[in-house]
Amino acid sequence: MPSLLRFTGILALLGLVGCAKLPADPAASPKIRITLVGDSTQTEKQGYGTGFCANLVNVDCVNRAKGGASTKTYRRDGLWATAQFPKPDWMLLQFGHNDVQSASHGDRETDLATEYPANLRRYIEEARVAGIKPVLVTPIARRYFQADGKIVDDLPGHVSAMKKVAAEMNVPLIDLHEISQRYFEQLGEIEAHKLGPTKAGPNGTTVPDKTHFNQQGSYVLGRMVVEAMGRTVPELSPYIRPLAAKP
Template structure:
């Protein structure tokens, strides 16, 4: 009996280090606004790119989407959303940080965060606190709106995107330049062709979520959310963060030309 117990103890001692070294599943947290947020099925076809990112990643990667509509860096912190996210982050996680749309809302003082001061300071806090948890912060510039000057897509949040680009050099933080990539993407589709990426529906289209129709050049349709998620995945794959290895080389769910009617991956 003693011999059996000794053998069992030896086997457990050998197995314990192996079990301790088993890596936890990869997780990506998203801190952002309505352009990345999750939406209930009743809001379809409105979707945020964070809903679709899973379709470009290996099955074991978990997306924890904390994006919330109407939030800027200022309100995301003030309302405790950042602290709640940080509480759940563990070492090895990736945190995608995308703000700018609402920070630029001068007419909404509760949201407004001047680019060179409050916005920059808030991003710095998010970067350092993420690193303090042993996780990997990734800055994401705000996605472009369907905002044309002739045939050229405007950079409506250029000042905010530039702050992020500067932080890449001063803090050595990886960045996805979603503004630049999405401007090219929307521009390639053209003024009319890009409507399908945003919320443009007439009453005659009989969209249940928008019975009176809608003309929204900021928020995404299903195809828009899939397309922006593809841009994020493509850029993420090239970054020096562990989860980059989990980005799929081929992402057919994110390059669809026809909507599925849901956030499903095939």
């Protein structure tokens, strides 16, 4: 299983660390609240939520992510109203995996050309009206490796649509999709799958869960998101632990 030291080394090679200047004493900054809003890849049990919160200092880190949520169901199921209380200073919004139109998603799916970006815009507008600062996070890459060691990008349209909304509405954007895909490819298929759990496969086999994360994966990816947040929103860098948290 890759260590956090190896994780930092790989990010350094990719140019993804060392950009956010951290103060000597993060705890000296005024306390703030950051809320995670999204799907299972942000949650505490299956996503990077635990590792994300563990890498923050002097932050009330609230996880409102929900497995299976899309931009449509998150509002429909009353989760959006809940996510605004207690009121966060900042909100990281990450949707896409369950907005994809497919037979398995049923009423979760949204139209990529119209509904998905419209839903994102509405979340942003309502957050701002409530005095919350939104940050968009592109959906994390799945670990769908090809024979050549490259990952099949199954969400290019959603990533592109989110980037367009971010640009139009002047919202900070963390391109977690690109960052995570580059990281997984650098790790390689075997090591990348160690960041996630396993699940039942056909005929009684056990196969890697290529979407979700175990505890080690939560801390590795959580640190990745925190570092990216510090680069994207420099005013949040004082709240990042200088050294990566460990499980």
